[in-house]
Amino acid sequence: AGPDLDKSTSEYLPYSIANIRSEIREVPSPVPTGAWxxxxxxxxxxxxxxxxxxxxxxxxxxxxxxxxxxxxxxPRLRQVVERVATISKWGRRLASNRAQGLAAYSCRDTHVAQVAEVEVGHDGRIRVPRVTCVIDCGMVVNPDTVIAQMESAVAFALSATLKGQITISGGRVQQSNFHDFPIVRMDEMPHVDVHIVPSKEPPGGVGEPGVPPLAPAVANALYRATGIRARMLPVRNLRDLQRSTAT
Known part of the structure; x- marks a missing residue:
């Protein structure tokens, strides 16, 4: 499961870092939240x-x-990082308005690494033409199911990263349906290249682990393309990206 509020986030870091100090604080909110x-x-x-x-x-x-x-x-998370770097041809020369970003994460006994290729248009619009995904979820029974879950995870997470904003006015959520809470459309969906690591380990989950790496992979790519760090989401365009850093 994900981090509990009464535990230090350092307990969930897979990285071997000698000196860590981390804190997590609960911020009371009058807005009820649901499943995500x-x-x-x-x-x-x-x-x-x-x-x-x-x-x-x-x-x-x-x-x-x-x-x-x-x-x-x-080692399993390290392997998916190594594989996704190789498959995505990490570090290859791209157009001046394009860049790659990488993120990796483990949850539900599954390990996923993703490389997102981001493009920033002359009009400031942000697009993600390609996502390369490597997953080690243990023994796989139906590979098509794993691939479909990774593709849908990218669609879900990319919608949240680039579009998913909820605003509240007068105690009410202003968004009501897909006309004012848009999701990624077919012509905005990246090509998703999924690779499954063969494994004899016990099966892990595949419904959720494809979501966490996508937003940081996109944000890291945006930094490499623009020199600006995304501090808030969504980032619909370059102006949003600049505003998130200022905030």
Whole structure:
């Protein structure tokens, strides 16, 4: 399961870091919340994977190399990172308005790494043409189900990353349906390339683990494309990205 509010987030970090101090605080909210695909793992992954990329940039270390260096105690997660870097041709030359970003996460006894390729248009519009996903979910009974779950996880998470904003006015949620709470449409859906790691380990979950890495992978790619860190979501365009950093 995802992080509990009474536990330190450091308990969920897969990285071998000698000195860690972390805090988690509950912020009371009058707004009731409901179920969310991947529960707390989505925002936990966003914080940890974006922060790790910031450390890589500060140390002038490739983000893939840093993860591999720190994942000695998590061999299955390390393997999916190595594989997704190879399959996505990490570091290859792209157009000046495109960049790749990587994130990896483990939950439900499953390990997923994703590379998102992001494009920032001249009009400031943000697109994600391609997502490469490597998953180790243990022994697989039906590969088509695993692939479908990863594809739908990307659609769900990308909708939240680029579009999913809820606003409240006068005590009421302003959005009412898909006309004012849009999701990714067919022409906005990236090509999703899913690779399953053969394994004899016990089966893990596949319904939720594809969600957490997507937002940080996109955010990390946006930094590499623009030099701006996403501090809030959604980021519908370059203006939103600039505003999130200012906030």
């Amino acid at each position: 695909r991947s529960v707390a793992d989505s925002y936990h992954a966003f914080v940890t994977e974006c922060f790790l990329d910031e450390n890589a940039a500060a140390g002038k270390i490739d983000p893939v190399d840093l993860r591999i260096r720190l994942l000695g105690g998590a």
